[in-house]
Amino acid sequence: MVESTLNDLRPGEKARIVKVLAKGTVRRKLMDMGMVPGSEVEVVRTAPLGDPIEFRIKGYSLSMRKQEAANIVVETIA
Amino acid sequence: MADNKIRVALTGNPNVGKTTLFNVITGSKQHVGNWPGVTVEKKSGFKIYKGYEIEVIDLPGTYSLTAYSLDEVVARDFIVDEKPDVVIQIVDATNIERNLYLTTQLMELGSKMIIALNMYDLAEERGDKLNVEKMKEILAMPVVCTIASDNVGISELLDTVISEKQKDDHHAWRIGYGDEIESKILEIEKVLSQDSELASKYPLRWLAVRLLDGDENILNKISGSIIASEIKNILASLDIEEYEALMADKRYECINALFPQMCERCMTRMTTSDMIDRVMTNKYLGIPIFLALMWGAFELTFSFASPFMTIVEKIFLWLGEMAAIHIHPDWLASLLGEGIIGGVGSVFSFIPNIFILFFLLSLLEDSGYLARAAFIVDRIMYKIGLQGKSFIPMLLGFGCNVPAIMATRSIEDRMDRMATIMVLPFISCGARLPIYILFAGTFFSKNAGTVIFCIYLLGILVAVTSAKLLRTTTLKGHPAPFILELPPYRIPTIKNGIRHMWDNGSMYIKKAGTIIMGGSVVIWLLAALPWGVEYGSENSFIGIIGHSIQPLLGPLGFDWKISVSLLFGFVAKEIVVASLGVLYGVGDDHFALTDSLLADPNMHSITALSLMVFSLLYMPCIAVVGIIKKETGSWKWTAFSIAYGLIVAWLLAFVVFQGGMLLI
Numbered sequence: 199m200v201e202s203t204l205n206d207l208r209p210g211e212k213a214r215i216v217k218v219l220a221k222g223t224v225r226r227k228l229m230d231m232g233m234v235p236g237s238e239v240e241v242v243r244t245a246p247l248g249d250p251i252e253f254r255i256k257g258y259s260l261s262m263r264k265q266e267a268a269n270i271v272v273e274t275i276a
Numbered sequence: 277m278a279d280n281k282i283r284v285a286l287t288g289n290p291n292v293g294k295t296t297l298f299n300v301i302t303g304s305k306q307h308v309g310n311w312p313g314v315t316v317e318k319k320s321g322f323k324i325y326k327g328y329e330i331e332v333i334d335l336p337g338t339y340s341l342t343a344y345s346l347d348e349v350v351a352r353d354f355i356v357d358e359k360p361d362v363v364i365q366i367v368d369a370t371n372i373e374r375n376l377y378l379t380t381q382l383m384e385l386g387s388k389m390i391i392a393l394n395m396y397d398l399a400e401e402r403g404d405k406l407n408v409e410k411m412k413e414i415l416a417m418p419v420v421c422t423i424a425s426d427n428v429g430i431s432e433l434l435d436t437v438i439s440e441k442q443k444d445d446h447h448a449w450r451i452g453y454g455d456e457i458e459s460k461i462l463e464i465e466k467v468l469s470q471d472s473e474l475a476s477k478y479p480l481r482w483l484a485v486r487l488l489d490g491d492e493n494i495l496n497k498i499s500g501s502i503i504a505s506e507i508k509n510i511l512a513s514l515d516i517e518e519y520e521a522l523m524a525d526k527r528y529e530c531i532n533a534l535f536p537q538m539c540e541r542c543m544t545r546m547t548t549s550d551m552i553d554r555v556m557t558n559k560y561l562g563i564p565i566f567l568a569l570m571w572g573a574f575e576l577t578f579s580f581a582s583p584f585m586t587i588v589e590k591i592f593l594w595l596g597e598m599a600a601i602h603i604h605p606d607w608l609a610s611l612l613g614e615g616i617i618g619g620v621g622s623v624f625s626f627i628p629n630i631f632i633l634f635f636l637l638s639l640l641e642d643s644g645y646l647a648r649a650a651f652i653v654d655r656i657m658y659k660i661g662l663q664g665k666s667f668i669p670m671l672l673g674f675g676c677n678v679p680a681i682m683a684t685r686s687i688e689d690r691m692d693r694m695a696t697i698m699v700l701p702f703i704s705c706g707a708r709l710p711i712y713i714l715f716a717g718t719f720f721s722k723n724a725g726t727v728i729f730c731i732y733l734l735g736i737l738v739a740v741t742s743a744k745l746l747r748t749t750t751l752k753g754h755p756a757p758f759i760l761e762l763p764p765y766r767i768p769t770i771k772n773g774i775r776h777m778w779d780n781g782s783m784y785i786k787k788a789g790t791i792i793m794g795g796s797v798v799i800w801l802l803a804a805l806p807w808g809v810e811y812g813s814e815n816s817f818i819g820i821i822g823h824s825i826q827p828l829l830g831p832l833g834f835d836w837k838i839s840v841s842l843l844f845g846f847v848a849k850e851i852v853v854a855s856l857g858v859l860y861g862v863g864d865d866h867f868a869l870t871d872s873l874l875a876d877p878n879m880h881s882i883t884a885l886s887l888m889v890f891s892l893l894y895m896p897c898i899a900v901v902g903i904i905k906k907e908t909g910s911w912k913w914t915a916f917s918i919a920y921g922l923i924v925a926w927l928l929a930f931v932v933f934q935g936g937m938l939l940i
């Protein structure tokens with residue numbers, strides 16, 4: 199198991215959230231959308247211009263910019 | 277409140293079919309307005325059902341009630357302060373897990389709740405096994421299956437509303453946050469209970485939970501209370517950010533533990549949507565498809581609308597002529613004909629545009645594509661200080677700035693939205709084209725196309741630069757974080773499209789219409805007074821004003837005739853051409869006007885260029901000013917938009933004219 203941040207994953211890779219480093223409203227918004235420690239995330243694809251990224255979490259699709267994803271520490275799962 | 281009256285609030289995540297359900301319940305008995313003091317749209321409606329008068333209030337769609345956005349504050353305050361009899365949460369049956377997060381928060385508000393499990397047919401179709409009985413049991417509240425788009429389950433839902441209203445008890449079930457947090461909740465609750473007024477107004481446990489969650493909004497609510505300082509002391513001794521995370525964890529933990537019992541075989545894949553997205557957001561195809569769709573929508577709006585526009589224009593022209601013939605005395609005919617009918621008519625001619633545009637926009641939104649569009653262009657928009665959702669309003673701006681500014685409603689972040697609204701008037705709308713055609717055609721006959729193209733480009737450039745500038749000054753900061761759900765693709769319904777079109781279109785007519793009517797009368801008065809002068813002539817007030825501001829515009833190469841025309845252009849920019857026609861004494865004859873302009877020693881190609889630049893950028897027309905005031909809710913921003921436009925226009929036209937004169 200390797201720890202990295204969510205923006206480093208490639209499409210198709212899955213990971214489990216370890217920690218959310220974002221602060222304030224961004225942190226709250228991420229939590230509201232289900233980005234909490236323990237949740238499983240899958241990278242679906244990046245936008246045609248390389249940013250933002252689309253993730254699958256809790257059975258739905260969520261997109262965010264790389265800079266937001268960089269605040270989420272994950273451990274990859276096979 | 278009388279016993280046969282029931283107030284129901286509709287809540288739910290965005291994209292769960294809340295609006296559709298609202299429309300199905302209330303039918304045509306709707307009222308659209310604003311929530312007091314904010315620019316969030318408020319919809320309410322009535323339904324007479326089995327002798328009950330049910331008032332339905334459609335709360336803004338939210339993922340949570342933590343007061344992250346204005347929408348959340350509005351939704352939450354309504355439930356807490358107005359205490360509706362029943363709260364219905366619409367839950368997307370294909371996405372129960374995330375929807376339940378809002379449920380856990382709603383339960384703490386202490387209202388009677390019903391879950392409307394919407395689109396359960398879609399969940400069953402893909403093979404989910406929902407255990408509705410278990411869900412009722414676990415959540416301790418009624419759960420009704422609905423398919424809002426097919427009118428299924430609505431009477432059962434209303435029956436449940438009536439039976440809930442008659443019940444005395446509240447839902448007992450709530451999230452337990454674990455010993456440590458629970459003891460803090462109790463401690464705070466105890467302090468809060470000393471203020472009896474607070475205790476009678478709000479559920480104390482909820483207040484305590486919100487305070488531990490670091491909710492500033494609630495902190496403000498209790499700031500006037502005698503126990504405010506005691507609460508602050510308790511909170512100061514705690515790591516609130518830690519508590520916030522722990523509490524969110526607990527809510528999800530609860531959901532994770534309970535969810536498998538409610539849904540025995542829930543799929544977590546959205547296969548159809550995923551297949552569509554493989555094409556729509558494909559690395560190579562995504563952008564061409566996006567551009568093609570946008571071009572299509574644009575083309576449809578403006579070419580499809582143009583015959584209707586001509587009809588509307590003809591009707592108003594005919595009305596004006598009728599007024600001139602049949603109404604006496606002459607001044608009244610002129611006020612009605614040239615003032616009101618002319619002014620209102622020029623704005624009403626955009627109505628076909630606006631209706632078609634909102635219809636298409638609604639189809640794009642309901643299908644789920646609009647979120648993808650924002651996803652695709654966000655990177656570019658972020659670079660100029662805006663965000664993905666700013667793109668569509670900017671594009672619409674080329675048609676007409678009014679619907680474009682209305683379309684900025686989809687941008688949740690206020691700063692992002694303000695920045696978009698402020699730069700939009702620089703996007704060259706269709707009404708400015710007649711000015712370019714006249715002057716580029718007259719003075720740059722061979723290169724007219726290139727000149728017009730450059731003018732459009734300049735508009736974009738000024739918009740982009742202004743966005744950057746605003747983001748480093750008044751609206752300082754980066755665009756809001758982009759955390760956007762990409763909802764599953766769905767087939768949009770024509771019915772919803774028409775309703776959306778009607779709601780927005782009639783709002784445009786009502787709001788813009790009143791301001792424009794007033795503005796038209798003022799302009800007419802200026803052009804017709806003092807008593808007895810020829811309409812809009814050198815001796816009228818507007819002529820006098822034109823003369824007196826001419827020194828200000830002289831450095832740009834404009835004489836008094838152009839100055840007066842530009843004043844008229846405030847009503848609608850295409851009027852610049854018409855009023856030049858009047859001032860040169862040639863009426864509406866385009867060719868005669870071309871000849872007169874060429875013959876005028878004051879006019880040459882540099883003046884024409886300077887005038888085009890000025891027309892592109894100077895203050896937005898009266899309809900746009902009206903809509904900016906309405907959408908920003910602020911006279912200050914409206915004044916800023918006018919002043920900023922004038923200054924930028926003057927500076928750039930000055931550079932063009934003086935620079936051009938040096939080069940000759």
